[in-house]
Amino acid sequence: MKRPSSRGRCPKQSIWRVNPLLYLIVCACAFAATESKDAAALFYKANSYYESGEFLKAIDAYNEISRQGQESGNLYYNTGGAYFKLGELGRAILYYEKARVLIPRDADLKSNLEYAASLIEEPQEVLQRPGWAGLLGGLTNQFDIDGLAVFIWVLYLLLLGLAAINILYGARIKKALTILIGAAGLMFAASSASFAVRVYEKEFLRPAIVIAKEADCAFEPFERSTVYFKAHSGDKIFVLSQKKDWSRIRRPDGKTAWVRNDAIGII
């Protein structure tokens, strides 16, 4: 025999009244699921265009998802593939680089990016980072920036947990704690340094790819200015600032110049 609720209502009815927060969460989830369903439908449609060789239509459909404010590694990967098929190497590399930010460990992506880069007629010189920085970068580049943030957060929790244990029981297990705190602290410091570099690059340097086949990089931001050097499709550069239609860029070797905005794509 069921016991009636204290207010004489059916429990099912009272859930939403009692838990408006739950209602909001469910609504938000439902909305997110609908959005995700739409994006997925659009994605499959774009894939079908790709399969039938209609690469421009495929790119439009992929970009439509991006315009909705959603992004994913696979979306950028496929967009890059479609541009590659159209022979737009610069844009293909741009989208592969965008994908690499989100899915850095994807083997297919690595292979495609490497292949696309190998097709650049005048490949850019790659400057190697010094030993420890290169090693650290190599390790942390295995994470996307959110993954790295979560990793650092876990280390942060671990360190604080160990610090709490040290406060409570430090006298008894001093040696083991010292080693653990030292190891966790070292990892935390290294990861944080790498994270800071990544954030700095993303926020202040703004990496970009040259998408024009050949772009004049001038001393000043106007048409008749003297050309300093020429950038080629697929070159990686950093955008330092922007002024109307022009962007001030820096090459990995440190040379800076102005280039038209439509010749580059920011990652």
Next chain:
Amino acid sequence: MARSFVISVILILGAISYCGQSCAKDINFEASVDSNIISIGESARLALTFYGTQDISVPELNNIDGFEARYIGPSKVMSIVNGRVSNSVTHNYTLLPLKTGDFELGPLRFDYRGDTYISNNIRIKVIEGPREKGEGPLGTASRPDLSSRIFLTMSLGKTGAYINEPIPVTIKLYINKLAARDIQFPVFSQEGFSKADFEEPKQYREALGGLVYDCIEFDTRIFGTKVGGFKVGPAEVTCSLVLRRSGKRARTPFEEDFFGGGFDESYFDDFFSHYERYPMTLKSKESAVDIAALPSEGAPGGFSGSIGDFQFVLGVSQKDVRAGDPITLKMSIYGNGNFNTISAPKLEDAKGFKVYDPQVKTEDNHRVFEQVIIPESEDILEIPKINFSFFNPRTGRYETISRGPMPITVQKAPEAHERPKIVELPHRAARGAGLERREPLGRDIIYIKDSIGRLKKGGPLYKNKGFLIIQLVPLLALLAVFITRRRAERLTKDVRYARLLRAPKAARRGIKKARRCLREEKPADFYDTIFTTLRSYLGDRFHLPTGGITRNIIDETLKAMRLDEEALKKLRELFDECDLARYASSRMSRERMNNSMANLESVISYFERAKL
């Protein structure tokens, strides 16, 4: 000055030489043991003490009847009593009893620098040790000494064998109610033999002569390399006996652990006992074995020294090939014998084949040879017979097992433009055959992804305010842990602080109780509560002994603190009222009680606010 220095030196030298002479005359030599009754499995501490000197080298103790002695080290004592200096040196030994009985040690003689020193006698009784519950007389009667409690045996599987024939060797370490540690693998003399590695030792119990032993068995195999009669062994095993220094209790410490002797009051004896490790080497008896040569008659042509009782299985990778294609023969030899002596079975006639060296793989009881052969022309119809010859020591004869011939189909080799067929080969064989795969490979991008993957909306996580705020939570939690811990530590160490914290809480409880008494109109209880509350509060607040707090405290202690006179007056009144109520509680009216209640609250509130 110089003169007095010379005189001082002469006096000191004279004193030293006098001391030296007197020491030589007054040295006493005394021997003692820490226990006169010990049991087998225990040890005793023997101390040889030389009084009157510290300059005596270590006496050697050899051939003490019934004991084995091991030197531990010296200890020196120097004392000054009433200006008289006395010194001594003691050389300590561990005595390990080897058999039961009554023994007399000494008198021990020791010659040193031309003087002979003679010690006293020591009597030591070595007993068998206490019986275990339920142990019969046979057990006690048959363990008279240490050699029957721990010993080593070695046995050979055969006393006669052919050259290279495996001979099983079993070495067993028997231990009865003793604790042995650091047991090493056995070593034994094996001249004229080669030896395999020892297998994993086996541990079990074995009854021998009415006693149950813990047995550790080491198994290996030896192979005769020369013809003739040889001795194997003696085997030697080194280990450490864990012995309890003799004392009240005559049990070994591991009897309970290993033999389930039960738990009794002697647990505490064990706890306070001292144990020591006594390294020892156990030797077995040696064994004789005759090694015979293989018979010279009847050895088949393909015989290459394989000895044992074997089976031969042949497998072929494929039977339908083109000329130039490799065929892998898998030849497996199973059985008992010396696998190290086995060489690959041979093709009787390899004409028309290109033959590569076989690859060998040996496991527990079989050896596998993989050999690549390549038919050179399409005229070949079969793989020829393959023979494996060995000497079987069980039958005492040479035996040959033949497999094949095996029919195969060899087709014509492909033309130059045709792509060669590649089969999986052992790497080395393939390289030898020149069949490495080289082909041009095309390249393009890898195909698009089928699913959209993890969709992301919004900026990176490090810009998310919620994520940033949540970082503060564990930090605040850590701060709370730190503050709580510091407070707990201070409460433990600082009694004054602890009492200060306790004071207002206790006062609140007291006031609550007083109010209840007031409501119930119980003047005696009311004033009793007020008095207790005041005493407890003032004691805790000013860190004074609670029991000694009376009205006098106002003049003796509180007045000096320059407190508000009005508050002190109220306090005095409260103490007076409490005194009065103790003797004449019926005179306390409701109004007076209300007044006292207000005074109590006012006084405590004042003390809480006052900066003291």
